[in-house]
Amino acid sequence: MELEKRLLDGDKRACARLISMVENNNKEAISLIKKLYKHTGNAHVIGITGPPGGGKSTLTDKLVKSLRDEGKKVGIIAVDPTSPFTGGSILGDRIRMNDLSLDPGVFIRSMGTRGHLGGLSKATQGAVKILDIYGCDYIFIETVGVGQSEVDIVRTADTVLMIMVPGLGDDIQAIKAGTMEIGDVFAVNKSDLFGASKTAREIKTMLEMNHNMDRIPPVMQVTALKNEGIKELLNEIKGHMEYLKENDRLNKRRESNARAEIINLIEEEILSLILRKNESVGVLDDISQKVALRNMDPYTAKDEILRAIDL
Amino acid sequence: MDRPIRVIVAKPGLDGHDRGAKVIARALRDAGMEVIYTGLRQTPEQIVAAAIQEDADVIAMSILSGAHNHLFPKVVNLMKDQGADDVLILGGGVIPEDDIPGLKEAGVEEIFTPGSATQTIVDFIKNNLKRD
Numbered sequence: 010m011e012l013e014k015r016l017l018d019g020d021k022r023a024c025a026r027l028i029s030m031v032e033n034n035n036k037e038a039i040s041l042i043k044k045l046y047k048h049t050g051n052a053h054v055i056g057i058t059g060p061p062g063g064g065k066s067t068l069t070d071k072l073v074k075s076l077r078d079e080g081k082k083v084g085i086i087a088v089d090p091t092s093p094f095t096g097g098s099i100l101g102d103r104i105r106m107n108d109l110s111l112d113p114g115v116f117i118r119s120m121g122t123r124g125h126l127g128g129l130s131k132a133t134q135g136a137v138k139i140l141d142i143y144g145c146d147y148i149f150i151e152t153v154g155v156g157q158s159e160v161d162i163v164r165t166a167d168t169v170l171m172i173m174v175p176g177l178g179d180d181i182q183a184i185k186a187g188t189m190e191i192g193d194v195f196a197v198n199k200s201d202l203f204g205a206s207k208t209a210r211e212i213k214t215m216l217e218m219n220h221n222m223d224r225i226p227p228v229m230q231v232t233a234l235k236n237e238g239i240k241e242l243l244n245e246i247k248g249h250m251e252y253l254k255e256n257d258r259l260n261k262r263r264e265s266n267a268r269a270e271i272i273n274l275i276e277e278e279i280l281s282l283i284l285r286k287n288e289s290v291g292v293l294d295d296i297s298q299k300v301a302l303r304n305m306d307p308y309t310a311k312d313e314i315l316r317a318i319d320l
Numbered sequence: 321m322d323r324p325i326r327v328i329v330a331k332p333g334l335d336g337h338d339r340g341a342k343v344i345a346r347a348l349r350d351a352g353m354e355v356i357y358t359g360l361r362q363t364p365e366q367i368v369a370a371a372i373q374e375d376a377d378v379i380a381m382s383i384l385s386g387a388h389n390h391l392f393p394k395v396v397n398l399m400k401d402q403g404a405d406d407v408l409i410l411g412g413g414v415i416p417e418d419d420i421p422g423l424k425e426a427g428v429e430e431i432f433t434p435g436s437a438t439q440t441i442v443d444f445i446k447n448n449l450k451r452d
């Protein structure tokens with residue numbers, strides 16, 4: 010296991026190769042995670058989401074620089090959508106983080122969603138584990154952006170940082186319920202632009218109206234481009250981890266995340282089993298045709314397919 | 321190969337135009353590749369660091385400023401220093417005919433000049449990868 014040793018020694022090429030292997034569902038990488046899983050869980054995993062162009066990458070760059078001043082080792086996973094038509098993608102988040110490329114204590118990886126719909130890629134959680142084993146103290150995950158879907162990030166991160174921008178104004182009322190509920194810390198970025206404090210006030214009001222929360226998330230104003238408000242924001246992110254560590258909250262959050270991850274893995278496995286079996290005998294094609302021609306109903310089709318794999 | 325090809329598209333040097341690089345990036349994406357676009361004014365060190373962390377199969381660089389004879393071989397050598405010899409390195413941009421043999425000798429696998437059809441580049445990549 011040469012890769013394992015190199016990963017534990019902090020070798021970036023080994024880390025990069027292993028993340029690719031996880032993305033490609035490689036057995037060797039999975040068994041490495043199995044073996045070393047008990048050593049993970051030390052990293053503070055921070056999910057960053059918000060509207061496209063809101064400054065997620067720029068802000069990540071600044072937060073990470075601040076953590077580097079403290080000597081922390083940091084991993085960044087930046088996810089962008091894959092085209093469902095061509096399977097290709099342009100991953101452009103690195104543009105905002107180029108200064109960090111050469112920092113020995115930072116590892117940046119771009120990922121395409123590759124057909125996964127929850128806002129991250131199927132392999133993001135695996136990549137987080139590799140970076141954890143690699144020794145990162147903090148791992149940032151930039152999602153494809155709010156609105157596309159934010160299910161995955163809540164289930165993957167310890168802390169969700171929700172980025173907003175000024176000028177949302179009345180639109181804040183229209184923001185889907187889910188969006189406001191998943192943020193553990195809010196940041197109004199681009200506070201150099203008009204309307205930032207109004208937006209921050211409106212977000213605060215909305216959060217206070219939510220009576221279910223035993224903790225009202227802080228709303229911070231930042232200007233990532235000018236590196237303003239970054240230390241304060243970072244303190245709130247760390248503060249959230251302190252909060253989680255009280256009263257067993259962190260374990261509970263990670264337990265519910267683990268449950269979701271396990272169910273996900275099972276779903277994937279079952280689906281790929283079904284598709285593999287049926288594709289090879291062309292059953293799925295036949296059945297779909299029958300359903301289209303009204304010769305069979307979809308419920309019976311489902312029963313037939315499940316019977317084919319002996320479930 | 322049942323995984324997407326990963327390509328770093330980079331603009332080393334000081335020139336401020338990346339239209340050509342963006343056209344290439346889009347063509348490679350449309351051919352089903354994962355393109356990591358790193359933006360303008362990259363140093364060879366930054367390009368290599370990105371290629372390593374992204375576990376890229378290909379580095380595609382474009383230069384208009386005339387610094388190709390220095391910058392392209394620099395990237396090739398830095399990759400060698402990292403022990404990463406399984407990455408296909410390509411150059412493009414405004415490159416005089418006379419410079420091409422020297423660049424190839426230095427380890428740039430192929431040079432594409434502004435007239436090259438994007439399909440030619442796509443095909444070249446697909447046929448010349450150094451790992452599977």
Ligand SMILES: Nc1nc2c(ncn2[C@@H]2O[C@H](COP(=O)(O)OP(=O)(O)OP(=O)(O)O)[C@@H](O)[C@H]2O)c(=O)[nH]1
Pocket residue numbers: 060061062063064065066067068102105153154198199200201202231232233234235
């Ligand atoms: N005025 C202003 N512009 C900013 C600020 N932070 C980022 N920007 C600009 O906003 C644009 C988008 O920034 P990114 O960091 O790429 O935003 P993003 O949310 O990562 O974008 P996607 O990943 O494409 O969704 C860039 O042009 C940034 O320069 C800020 O504090 N103030």
Ligand SMILES: [Mg+2]
Pocket residue numbers: 065066067101102151
């Ligand atoms: Mg971004």
